[in-house]
Amino acid sequence: MTDDSRQARWENRTEAPLAMASVLFLASYAVRVLAPGLPEAWQDLCLALTLAAWAAFAVDYAVRWRLSGQRLRFVRRHWLDTLVLALPLLRPLRIVRVYDAVQRRRAQPRxxxxxxxxxxxxxxxxxxxxxxxxxxxxxxxxxxxxxxxxxxxxxxxxxxxxxxxxxxxxxxxxxxxxxxxxxxxxxxxxxxxxxxxxxxxxxxxxxxxxxxxxxxxx
The missing domain is CATH 1.10.287.70 (Helix Hairpins)
Known part of the structure; x- marks a missing residue:
């Protein structure tokens, strides 16, 4: 099995989980910002969920970089993914990408x-x-x-x-x-x-x- 096919299979399998991680990241961050009066335990839980979502994206980026075999060229070719990893507030944009992928997979009228x-x-x-x-x-x-x-x-x-x-x-x-x-x-x-x-x-x-x-x- 080639690296390209392995990378494609990985991306197909992780589309939905990463979309959920995007929603989780934004929701937990919103709760921490908009509800500062929550008990400390809930604040810590939201922070843990935010960090867990970031960790999921970091693992995905590392795996795709490893499967690509492109080293630094992967960073240049996937500059948007690199930017999303560095700037957490851009991660919800993955929801748009996943929605388009789901529409193509279901072959629905677009x-x-x-x-x-x-x-x-x-x-x-x-x-x-x-x-x-x-x-x-x-x-x-x-x-x-x-x-x-x-x-x-x-x-x-x-x-x-x-x-x-x-x-x-x-x-x-x-x-x-x-x-x-x-x-x-x-x-x-x-x-x-x-x-x-x-x-x-x-x-x-x-x-x-x-x-x-x-x-x-x-």
Missing amino acids: LALHARVIAYAGLSALLLGFAGSLAVYQAERTAPGTTIPTYGDSVWWTCSTLSTVGYGDLAPVTPLGRIVAVGLMFCGLALLGVVTGSFSSWVLQMFTREDEKRPPGS
């Missing part, structure tokens, strides 16, 4: 390419926005001179940042909050570009089809 791109971009923005709002709220809520003291403020700031509007009424003041802000800015620009490009391509195709259906000389 949306057109342009609609799928827009739908996946929207789902990615929702997951990134939720994770980013949690991280900013955790970093900013007790910081001196903060303008984001509540989670509602964090959600509002995240929406304006991801949509590239940037009203400027709220802004992070901590180093971690600003790092998250930079990441959300780049993600917002990328997602907006994907959606705009896909929608423009769809509109052009529609007009092209209408022109092709018209009789010559009309």
Whole structure:
């Protein structure tokens, strides 16, 4: 059995468990941030679940790196997986990847390419926005001179940042909050570009089809 086939089998078997780990990571992290008044035992349990989810992704990355036999080239070719491993808040994006894999495996009717791109971009923005709002709220809520003291403020700031509007009424003041802000800015620009490009391509195709259906000389 070749390394490629072994790696493919491993990825197929771990898709669903890693998707559950993504949900578990985000849920446990959200509880720790949004419910700071929980008993210490529950806080420790949420932290343990968060670390366990991270460990699952680390093991998956190590196994796929070993099966690939590519060494450093694996890191370059799978830069997104490397980034997801280093930045835990990006891990919920695996849910989007797994959903697409399940649709292909079941051979169910799927949306057109342009609609799928827009739908996946929207789902990615929702997951990134939720994770980013949690991280900013955790970093900013007790910081001196903060303008984001509540989670509602964090959600509002995240929406304006991801949509590239940037009203400027709220802004992070901590180093971690600003790092998250930079990441959300780049993600917002990328997602907006994907959606705009896909929608423009769809509109052009529609007009092209209408022109092709018209009789010559009309």
